[in-house]
Amino acid sequence: MIKPFEKKVWLSSPTMHGEELEYVKKAYETNWMSTVGENINEVERQIAEKVGCKYAVALSAGTAALHLCTKLAGEKLYGMPKTSEGTLQGHKVFCTDMTFDATVNPIAYENGEAVFIDTEYDTWNMDPRALEKAFEIYPEVRLVVVAHLYGTPAKMDEIRKICKAHNTLIIEDAAESLGATLKGQQTGTFGDYNAISFNGNKIITGSSGGMFLTDNKADAEKVRKWSTQSRENAPWYQHEEIGYNYRMSNVIAGVVRGQIPHLEEHIAQKKAIYERYKAGFKGLPVTMNPYSPDSEPNFWLSCLIIHPEAMCKQVRGDSEVAYIKEPGKSCPTEILETLASYNAEGRPIWKPMHLQPIYRINAFVTKDGNGRANSNAYIAGEKLTDVGADIFQRGLCLPSDNKMMAEEQDAVIEIIRKCFE
Numbered sequence: 001m002i003k004p005f006e007k008k009v010w011l012s013s014p015t016m017h018g019e020e021l022e023y024v025k026k027a028y029e030t031n032w033m034s035t036v037g038e039n040i041n042e043v044e045r046q047i048a049e050k051v052g053c054k055y056a057v058a059l060s061a062g063t064a065a066l067h068l069c070t071k072l073a074g075e076k077l078y079g080m081p082k083t084s085e086g087t088l089q090g091h092k093v094f095c096t097d098m099t100f101d102a103t104v105n106p107i108a109y110e111n112g113e114a115v116f117i118d119t120e121y122d123t124w125n126m127d128p129r130a131l132e133k134a135f136e137i138y139p140e141v142r143l144v145v146v147a148h149l150y151g152t153p154a155k156m157d158e159i160r161k162i163c164k165a166h167n168t169l170i171i172e173d174a175a176e177s178l179g180a181t182l183k184g185q186q187t188g189t190f191g192d193y194n195a196i197s198f199n200g201n202k203i204i205t206g207s208s209g210g211m212f213l214t215d216n217k218a219d220a221e222k223v224r225k226w227s228t229q230s231r232e233n234a235p236w237y238q239h240e241e242i243g244y245n246y247r248m249s250n251v252i253a254g255v256v257r258g259q260i261p262h263l264e265e266h267i268a269q270k271k272a273i274y275e276r277y278k279a280g281f282k283g284l285p286v287t288m289n290p291y292s293p294d295s296e297p298n299f300w301l302s303c304l305i306i307h308p309e310a311m312c313k314q315v316r317g318d319s320e321v322a323y324i325k326e327p328g329k330s331c332p333t334e335i336l337e338t339l340a341s342y343n344a345e346g347r348p349i350w351k352p353m354h355l356q357p358i359y360r361i362n363a364f365v366t367k368d369g370n371g372r373a374n375s376n377a378y379i380a381g382e383k384l385t386d387v388g389a390d391i392f393q394r395g396l397c398l399p400s401d402n403k404m405m406a407e408e409q410d411a412v413i414e415i416i417r418k419c420f421e
């Protein structure tokens, strides 16, 4: 008999080490309680060095970084808009479909129109074949936003090749994948504009925060300026363009600074969790979230996907879900509810953007063409026409907290095994 966990087992919670508090204290004691200070300078220097880029600009959130990436791209492609318009005014942008909405929303901030590109089974990221298809349908598109889901690098070689052939800029959303590499190259360095996040549940955290990464000095300077209300170099507050209050606080930077030395250790812990699940699920009709052999993920979240023949009926509406228990079968809902009853936290896969009410009218392209034409994602047991809806239907994120003990994880594995009885 497994007893419920006395202390909640989290999906992914902050893992602090003590140094964070020292740097925060230093900010306090020297009175750099502001958006300037040594912690900010240091985290920018250290992250640029770690990731292997020339410039890093510390911002209030990964979303802020993505917004300024998007604005830079829009300005470069289409020039400066009128103040009432966004830089992408009316232009289509190709974007990862199965991701957190923070990847996509900045396109709307700049008045662009996201076109969602379907997912592939190999890495759960943007499918290069669907991207190729999208260029056949919309050859005018000049910008692609790619995310690395759950810390697993997307197929950037293929994606970059396609983008190059179509003379397209790339925004890389590496919010979940700091420290992950593809052929030895760090994610966050593949795009023309790159963003990372220090949100509370990411691989390292500042409690919040994010960064813009680039090798382009002018872009870094622009982002720095935009993020501090676009002040011109003048003796008074002079403004020639729209500004934002997006700079990172020196207190938050203190937390990030204390976390940076622990990035590799966090990745090693997350990898051990992934491997323990993989071994523990032997014989079950499930597979772990996959990655290509030429990549080394940061294993931020361990996920599983249930084989089609082992799925019991599960129907999801906009806010409700139902399933019918069948012997020998299970579904993400049953597993998540059972984990919760034992005081452990799992999470559904990111619900694809093309299925979100807010983006219902946006185009969606699969490797076979128009993904809106024949999607029957919600019909359990039938052949699904888009990969994102299928992974959302059959997959889930497992408790992946760095501080989870091996015995706790073994209990989680046992609880999941029982769901298939």
Ligand SMILES: *Cc1c(COP(=O)(O)O)cnc(C)c1O
Pocket: 060, 061, 062, 063, 064, 099, 100, 102, 103, 147, 173, 175, 176, 196, 197, 198, 199, 208, 209, 210
């Ligand atoms: C967390 C996350 C973001 C946003 O980062 P914040 O720092 O929370 O604004 C963007 N994209 C993805 C894929 C994320 O997981």
